[in-house]
Amino acid sequence: MIVAKQKPIEEIIETLKGYNKILILGCNECVTVCEAGGKKEVAVLASALRMYFMNQGQEVKIEEATLERQCDHEYLEEIRKTVDQYDAVLSLACGVGVQFLAEKYMHTPILPGVDTCFMGVTEERGVWSERCQGCGQCILAWTAGICPVSRCAKRLLNGPCGGSSKGKCEINKEVPCAWQIIIDRLNELGRMEDYERLIPIKDWSTERAGGPRKVVREDVRS
Amino acid sequence: MRLQYPSGIRIICLPCTGKVDLLHLLHCFEKGADGVYVVGCLEGACQFNTGNLRARKRVALAQEILEKIGLGGDRVQMYNLSSSEAPRFVQIAEEMTQKILKLGPNPIKLARRKMAA
Numbered sequence: 260m261i262v263a264k265q266k267p268i269e270e271i272i273e274t275l276k277g278y279n280k281i282l283i284l285g286c287n288e289c290v291t292v293c294e295a296g297g298k299k300e301v302a303v304l305a306s307a308l309r310m311y312f313m314n315q316g317q318e319v320k321i322e323e324a325t326l327e328r329q330c331d332h333e334y335l336e337e338i339r340k341t342v343d344q345y346d347a348v349l350s351l352a353c354g355v356g357v358q359f360l361a362e363k364y365m366h367t368p369i370l371p372g373v374d375t376c377f378m379g380v381t382e383e384r385g386v387w388s389e390r391c392q393g394c395g396q397c398i399l400a401w402t403a404g405i406c407p408v409s410r411c412a413k414r415l416l417n418g419p420c421g422g423s424s425k426g427k428c429e430i431n432k433e434v435p436c437a438w439q440i441i442i443d444r445l446n447e448l449g450r451m452e453d454y455e456r457l458i459p460i461k462d463w464s465t466e467r468a469g470g471p472r473k474v475v476r477e478d479v480r481s
Numbered sequence: 482m483r484l485q486y487p488s489g490i491r492i493i494c495l496p497c498t499g500k501v502d503l504l505h506l507l508h509c510f511e512k513g514a515d516g517v518y519v520v521g522c523l524e525g526a527c528q529f530n531t532g533n534l535r536a537r538k539r540v541a542l543a544q545e546i547l548e549k550i551g552l553g554g555d556r557v558q559m560y561n562l563s564s565s566e567a568p569r570f571v572q573i574a575e576e577m578t579q580k581i582l583k584l585g586p587n588p589i590k591l592a593r594r595k596m597a598a
């Protein structure tokens with residue numbers, strides 16, 4: 260999933276200055292799972308903002324809604340009839356949702372309520388960590404299913420480097436060395452021959468280096 | 482024991498303080514409560530193991546939010562006591578009442594009245 264974290268309320272208040280009718284719009288997908296922008300977080304933020312503005316003596320109307328997703332037309336269309344009532348929409352979806360809203364509704368300012376962080380997993384409730392950087396050409400088949408692009412600080416494709424010590428990365432003793440995990444797992448799998456195989460220079464044009472990316476599937480396209 | 486405690490306190494019964502959500506706490510203040518305190522079982526004695534520990538974290542988060550939005554974090558507190566400690570219950574009720582009297586009324590209540598006028 261896409262992992263995001265809530266923006267500090269002070270920052271949100273700053274971006275909302277001057278708007279008198281605001282819709283806080285949550286998303287039922289990834290940001291609900293990582294507890295940053297689901298229905299619950301929308302309700303908490305809306306309550307806090309209502310109290311803030313009231314305490315400031317400002318009459319600001321704050322309303323709440325949560326869509327199934329903010330990255331698909333059909334769900335974003337659900338607010339078409341009502342969006343013009345608002346001076347601004349504060350989206351608690353990831354940056355994808357914020358932008359899709361902004362592209363769709365040209366006359367309403369769309370503001371982000373979360374900081375979108377990475378694609379990752381829930382290690383345990385309250386702990387999320389990165390697993391994939393969407394490089395566009397997955398090499399997990401050769402690295403025992405562990406991604407050195409997202410989990411090695413140097414993104415080494417043939418690691419580890421000299422900074423790996425006792426299974427930890429030199430950038431931080433809390434960070435496991437991705438290549439140590441890869442080697443341990445290859446060992447477990449009895450596939451150390453994969454480690455001997457040099458991974459060739461990666462074509463980074465399928466990653467961000469090639470500019471904004473797009474996937475087109477003619478077979479499913481309508 | 483028929484002990485007396487301040488009459489301004491309204492008790493909301495819950496099966497466990499673990500049921501207290503951050504949203505419940507915020508809504509109390511939005512509706513005009515001057516203060517809220519959550520009274521859970523002693524730490525380590527929760528029937529559901531961690532209900533009161535979870536409540537403590539939620540109270541801490543509510544304090545942080547109330548502080549940031551200018552209502553004052555001290556308006557919400559967490560206390561622990563066992564069900565047999567009636568005198569302690571009274572002591573907490575008095576302590577909290579004094580604290581809230583010192584802080585004054587919930588500014589939201591006053592702001593709402595001003596806006597309505």
Ligand code: SF4
Binds near residue numbers: 391398406407408409
């Ligand atoms: S190799 Fe690329 S696509 Fe595969 S997990 Fe790593 S970053 Fe993601």
